Amino acid sequence: MSAEPSLPAPSSAPRFGVWLIGARGSVATTAIAGCAAVVAGLHPPTGMVTETPPFTSCGLPALSSLVFGGHDTVDCPLPKRAEHLAAGGVLPHGLPSAVHAELVAADREIRPGGPVPDDTGRSQDAWAEVFAADIRDFVHRQGLAGAVVVNVASTEPAPAAGTLPPSSLYAAAALRAGCPYVNFTPSTGLHHPALTSLAESSGLPYAGRDGKTGQTLLRSVLGPMFLQRALAVRAWSGTNLLGGGDGAALADPAAAAAKNAGKERVLTDTLGHTPEGEVHIDDVPALGDWKTAWDHIAFDGFLGSRMVLQTIWQGCDSALAAPLVLDLARLVARAHEKGLSGPLGELGFYFKDPVGDGPSSLAEQYAELRRFAGRLRDDVDERGAQR
Amino acid sequence: MSAEPSLPAPSSAPRFGVWLIGARGSVATTAIAGCAAVVAGLHPPTGMVTETPPFTSCGLPALSSLVFGGHDTVDCPLPKRAEHLAAGGVLPHGLPSAVHAELVAADREIRPGGPVPDDTGRSQDAWAEVFAADIRDFVHRQGLAGAVVVNVASTEPAPAAGTLPPSSLYAAAALRAGCPYVNFTPSTGLHHPALTSLAESSGLPYAGRDGKTGQTLLRSVLGPMFLQRALAVRAWSGTNLLGGGDGAALADPAAAAAKNAGKERVLTDTLGHTPEGEVHIDDVPALGDWKTAWDHIAFDGFLGSRMVLQTIWQGCDSALAAPLVLDLARLVARAHEKGLSGPLGELGFYFKDPVGDGPSSLAEQYAELRRFAGRLRDDVDERGAQR
Amino acid sequence: MSAEPSLPAPSSAPRFGVWLIGARGSVATTAIAGCAAVVAGLHPPTGMVTETPPFTSCGLPALSSLVFGGHDTVDCPLPKRAEHLAAGGVLPHGLPSAVHAELVAADREIRPGGPVPDDTGRSQDAWAEVFAADIRDFVHRQGLAGAVVVNVASTEPAPAAGTLPPSSLYAAAALRAGCPYVNFTPSTGLHHPALTSLAESSGLPYAGRDGKTGQTLLRSVLGPMFLQRALAVRAWSGTNLLGGGDGAALADPAAAAAKNAGKERVLTDTLGHTPEGEVHIDDVPALGDWKTAWDHIAFDGFLGSRMVLQTIWQGCDSALAAPLVLDLARLVARAHEKGLSGPLGELGFYFKDPVGDGPSSLAEQYAELRRFAGRLRDDVDERGAQR
């Protein structure tokens, strides 16, 4: 790779920006390094739905056309962060050096985030304006055909009444800069009454909330199974162990509340009622970026017989999230290009707590995603009619 | 219940026969006792898909209209068998006495099965004819509007070349008696070249093979999840522990072969390739009718990260199967009434190894089952057109 | 049984009282019914260590010599409670009627407990005196050679400063009545500074705290394994699901605190350090008296390789506890008879948080228990010397 970096898209081809909030975190670093690795042919695009048919023929921006930048409050440069991730087994050994040039290029486009707790001199509006200017500047300097803002920062605590939390300041900045917005976390983002009218008047598409990467993904296929088979779920209990930044953030009950609400919503929506049971998220630093989710489902069968299903999911959080982030950036950039606006409920496949009123079972969400892909084709107009 | 047995359907309403091969086995006993219990309002119809919308409005025979009979090679009367099942926790305590009258009535309609290994005096054709006569006699004496033959006998070993195994003799008998046939087991049944032309010329609907009640049910929802998320399944391994008659039958590698083929088919069909891994079925008498299935799925995520999902399913085999047997009897009886014939691929929702060319993901099978229900409505003709 | 109730011990043989705090709870009911069932030969004494060699030859009171009574704040009579437990699968069907006479007899010896929250008219000392009088009366009327008081009541919340919680009032009553005391729960009991001098001056033996019946039992054998194999445990996380009264009581964080302290103590003592990880206790009413404990142990092997052990324990809480309660009553009654006094650290085998300074690995605790049994023999004097 260092000798032959991934070929840039030909100068005539449009390039698209992916502006990541939390751009030096594990998910962002994995997305940036992974995109470069796939472009260079070092790895297959495992986990990227947009690289499977029929998504490959609906006009999405090529992976090689993506340009990365973003905001972050930490300083550790991307190449160094990537080395840490490789040492922890999150990135393959050797990948950080193979895509060093791309990591350096993205790191150059990362601007300071905020506000940090002791920032007091600047108003909330001023922060949003600074962020919007950073994004506009990125799009302009890089000559991009457009950019999508994706929040992949650590989950923030629930905001105090009357304040916009940081995630909402970034969301406002995205809209002010004319960019679609995707919230991959359970943080507030655009889900704030103060942003409703801005979102509506912006004419921009947006999507969210909280990427579905493990326990909730499973629940969105197992819940429908119990419903379709008329089996009566009595209790659904779960424990998550994870040790990365997200483990620490979610050990804060205030931060966990939003996440757990999303998890519960999936059960209630797919089962038609809310079963007994709790969900725990434990910070276990020894696990690093690897997470384990245990679910215990007590259900009744015929004549009241008591049965149990248990699932244990062991995965790498960043490796699960990163390809979905790339998917979403491409899909939303293309939706913007096609003139779609407002909440993209058709992307419920990706989220625990989707915007809009889509179905909650993964199978139906996948069918909807495929229909959405159809609407993105060149030969279909923005109202969905075949040209 | 003993004072007031479930009300028979009013004399004007048609009654339908359910003729069970293996009529004194756990599944049959649970289906017969459970049907009576639901009719009497003692238990909700948990696990019966046909008691959920939209299946409740498509003209299926009422549960109270079902009349049970069948063949079996064992003598233990149904009421006694039910007591054994209650002692083992398969049936609720008190149920055998509450539905004693119905068990006695069904037991009276059970005829000797065969051929047993040392039967030599009668030709295969003669056996099929005896069985067919038993079924015709049942329909005639009971004045039934029709009857469905359902195989719920223990899995038989693969047959010697040139012979029809017992399950095929029963299947032939069903067709000769003018009855639709459902194979809930992995045994041969109608899947025999010698029966192909009979099946075609009979004009009867049939369905099968091998009820999907646990591990394979899970696989049919988890397989599509991996495919839709573009995650690369590398190995899918499984072990089943069960102790009832099925445990002993399937500990015979010859009998297990057909069952495992069905399990593998689900993976191959839903994943698009056959992953590494084996499936074991262990006879563990201490578990009785309770089965435990452990699955271990090794898959690759983004950039080759190694992840694992494990599932543990603990259920009561008969309680899982019995409501599906009742579902199938009703659906197929109705299909027959509506003039449908040939392989009912739309019932793939229920089977490991379905007849026909239907989808293999449970969600799509469920959608197809709902469409099938639409075709069964009174206001729809046999070609599927709205009247 | 109803025809031939278990033979009472011959009139010349001494009889021993077992006075249960929480005498109408699941554990007490199971212990009383189970003792009668074993005496009557209806069930083997599975789970009773005192019915295995060498404990059968150390002079313990015969099961048939035990007489039950106790305190409780609820009214539901034991025979009815036993029916509920049988309906929930905790007791075998048919057992409540088989041992009805013994349940009625024990129920007659249950006295009202307290103080309940709105009791204000009586001082703490007066309560203890009432309880002590109840116990003395039981011993006297029944002509018992002695009695052991065992706390099997639901875990109580941590007491307010300066007050004696109910469990301590009962413990004080036991000592005032001249009876040894066993605390099978994590409640305070004798572990209160106000009772220290009474315990010392009483000359009575006592034991506790918090019976080791599932997750902690496992931890006390797995912890030593890791230590002996020099494997580095980094995180030990656990979740308990249970739905009986204990589930509800322990869902209160204040009540859970003492229990979790006991669980952690086992890890710290057997591993030599306290690993990362939390323990959750969830109230899942759908599970009834059945509990599931999942443990996830992340450990390092040679050269820092990351490994994981997971355990899933599914058991019936009362069935696990009851035989240990009978064991303890017999062992402590005999210890009293032999003139032993003070904390019986040799019974650490039974407890999460044992009194005294014994070993924490189950194997060593078992060895110590066997040595203790040796001291109880008739041919050994109270100082442990062979006569």
Added chain:
Amino acid sequence: MSAEPSLPAPSSAPRFGVWLIGARGSVATTAIAGCAAVVAGLHPPTGMVTETPPFTSCGLPALSSLVFGGHDTVDCPLPKRAEHLAAGGVLPHGLPSAVHAELVAADREIRPGGPVPDDTGRSQDAWAEVFAADIRDFVHRQGLAGAVVVNVASTEPAPAAGTLPPSSLYAAAALRAGCPYVNFTPSTGLHHPALTSLAESSGLPYAGRDGKTGQTLLRSVLGPMFLQRALAVRAWSGTNLLGGGDGAALADPAAAAAKNAGKERVLTDTLGHTPEGEVHIDDVPALGDWKTAWDHIAFDGFLGSRMVLQTIWQGCDSALAAPLVLDLARLVARAHEKGLSGPLGELGFYFKDPVGDGPSSLAEQYAELRRFAGRLRDDVDERGAQR
């Protein structure tokens, strides 16, 4: 490391040989690389019991005094093998280069193994003599104070009657060369009638068979728990998934037979009876050197209540085995030095199927190992008496 290789022991200190059968396999490579890494201070000696008290004070050879060599039938040099293991996550990244010098040194001492299936020109006795000569030459050239032969080769199929399998030829060679022998595999080794008298007359100590590294290790602590608690184990079932060379070797039923016999022996010995249940070993190449063992234990509690314990062990086979191989080499070398001879039953802690008549519970085996360590001290003579 490459700049400063681990310091050789001072020339005056004795050095000890570790002659590995299967010297280029995963276990051997991990042992050799790991020994060098620990000596160099790159890793703590996790998993090595001999580096914990009281084993550190009983005169064992220092790790830095160990010199490696061995036989193997494959050619891949150790440094390359170590690179493969690092790529598969078995060795830490960077370790192969850090200990390159030591790997090269050991590789230089590896001699061709045999006989391979098509070797016909040499008699069995001639093979044993060639091997013995290789070992003698190693000891002589390196000026070693002694050497221990350890079999860590892939499990061999059960031998044809009348032939000595390869593992027995190596075992005979060890004794002829005057070296103690350790069989870390389930292969025959010294367990052959043709070698009995040689073993007895040799005056050499030996140990084995089949290292206890996962499922059986767990069984040796869980079995005693059930016994001590008087819980009735009814069925103990298990499945092992592993993908390294051992996975392929043990997928051969003939090779698996010996291993499974060892696993069963532990259950029978610790429980006092053989419960129902089977053990499967599946070859799953996708798992590489990582193995997963699932155990399902059905047991009865008080009054026949049915309970279940399940365990899932996920570990790296080589990382589990290698530190035990180093332990055994040191312990047996020291035992030889102290003049001990014959079967070392006191090393049962390490084996599934130990020589001699020792206890089968891990706790008792550990106690015995500590006593054995006491006998190895300088101030204790060969008959175990304090000097």
